[in-house]
Amino acid sequence: MASSVLEATRAAHEDLERLERLAVRELQRDPANARDRLFQSHRVRHMLDLVVSTSDKLVEIYEDKDGARKDEISTHLTAPVQSDIFPKYYERLKEIRDYHRRNHSARFVSETDDYEELLKEEPAIEFTGEEAFGRYLDLHELYNEFINSKFGSLMEYSAYVGTFAQTEKIAHNLKATRPYKEYLEHILEYLMSFLYRTEPLQDIEKIFTKLESEFEEQWINGEVPGWENKGTEKESVLQESAVDLDYYSTVEELVELGPEKLKEALTARGLKGGGTVQQRAERLFLLKVLNLLSWPYFCSIHPWKNWIVSILPKVMI
DSSP states (O other), rough: OOOOHHHHHHHHHHHHHHHHHHHHHHHTTTTHHHHHHHHHHHHHHHHHHHHHHHHHHHHHHHTTTHHHHHHHHHHSOSOOOOOGGGHHHHHHHHHHHHHHHOOOOOOGGTTOOOHHHHHHHOOOOOOOOTTTTSSOOOOOOHHHHHSSSSOOOOOOOHHHHHHHGGGSSOHHHHHTTTHHHHHHHHHHHHHHHHHHOOOOOOOHHHHHHHHHHHHHHHHHHOTTOOOOOOOTTTHHHHHHOOOOOOGGGGGGHHHOHHHHHHHHHHHTTTTOOOOHHHHHHHHHHHHHHHHHHTOOHHHHHHHTHHHHHHHHHHHHH
């Protein structure tokens, strides 16, 4: 049996045409309410995704890297003599029938489909109760993360909703910490998820490309709120190189900062910044141990720890 590459090509083009007509028909319908409008957008988005995936398959067929399309054309659509035309025709017809018997058309392109039922299908979209099906943001997890962090402060949830985007109010030394970076990543992850769920027809990648370009320009010009004096003041440089040891519980976590960041943190504390990354991380982590041993209650119940406290700085310098 032949691979029926040509028949697969024809079927793919037919799929594209039907998907396009179905998407147009759906967009021509006026949604009854906001929920129906959201369902409509997700249905069209699904159709567009199918158009893209089908087009990718067609591109792969036309590129014909394995030569299957060329071989099928030369084998089945040409005949060396006139008498071979009809045998070739019936052989090809049989292969087409066998192909469709093995590869049933997908539900969305079948001639027997009830298009009205397809257009009424409700996409599965997950929203929390607070999001009210895409009407509001649900920032409760981010709020709890903020008020329980060193860079955050206690406030009502309603106040947080109105100010969570005002990151310029947070000090530079707190922005240089890993928890703050993770907090920003959580905000971005949630907002992107919310945008995908509520605006499925938006070109998110195009929007972010534009935002990144604008941010880079603002950053170069020193116009990013909260970072206007970046790198121009000594105090700002020291703050950006600060490492809050309270956020690190193992030496391995400090190693992830890299050699330059560790060197800056060590020299800012008056310690030598040479050695391997592992040695720098261990030297910096000793400061945290030193702070724990310096705790008055700890030293009172373990008097011999005072000797360790006194000797550690000499080891680290």
